[in-house]
Amino acid sequence: MKEHENEFCEINAPHEESVKKAKAALLDTETLYDVAELFKIFGDSTRTSILATLSAGEMCVCDIAEVLNLSVSAVSHQLRILRHNKLVKARRCGKEVFYSLSDDHVVKILETATEHVKE
Amino acid sequence: MKEHENEFCEINAPHEESVKKAKAALLDTETLYDVAELFKIFGDSTRTSILATLSAGEMCVCDIAEVLNLSVSAVSHQLRILRHNKLVKARRCGKEVFYSLSDDHVVKILETATEHVKE
DNA sequence: CTCTTGCTTGAACAACTGTTCAACTGTAAT
């Protein structure tokens, strides 16, 4: 990110205009970073599986692990990430902790992507 | 993924039903994997930046690098990934290679996520 | 209190990812 100062396309002017336009239209770095960060959360099949499972309704950690054939620890670790990113919310009830989707957006995003994948 | 065979919630029946229901409603593993795979592509700020840049129109590698202040090599590597996942398409014109979004879906997905991030 | 169960957490480790660097290909101009 430092030694390409002189690497302009030296061919023609149209490029300069194009570059200028693109730079102006570009979202701010922070927003792009946040968007990528959001996608990163969805970019793991364990997490998407957990989210898909929770779209059927509230469920405790142990049952999620059972449904997905994962260790309780692995599920808990991923739920922590989902929790911190406000994609799921937790509700303690005695010894159990029930998790559910914190937002309808989540379902929508998943559905859209699923459609896209299925073509 | 092997020593949690006996880790059922041993409290009550409702859980069993819940588990059964969730298992039935769950998308097949392959679809979930593909969805996660798609999100993984979007889950890197360099790639989302490239896609956002290309949403302004066709552009050559050198110019993308210029807009985003990245090395040509780094951009090329990421474009390769985007190309293989059919998110962008390439068009050679003399010495230059122009890239563009291969699908309006891409823009839509990015826009939706951006809205979500901006709350 | 102690014991058990449901869940969480930190450390360790392996697997993966993105960038850089250097070498290379393809195209056009001299």
Add this chain to the structure above:
DNA sequence: ATTACAGTTGAACAGTTGTTCAAGCAAGAG
């Protein structure tokens, strides 16, 4: 043919990520 430029590619490296394991915490039962 030689040179220059636009872009690609493979290897190497550092940084990140997800799982497992073991230890711990919280809450109800005895």
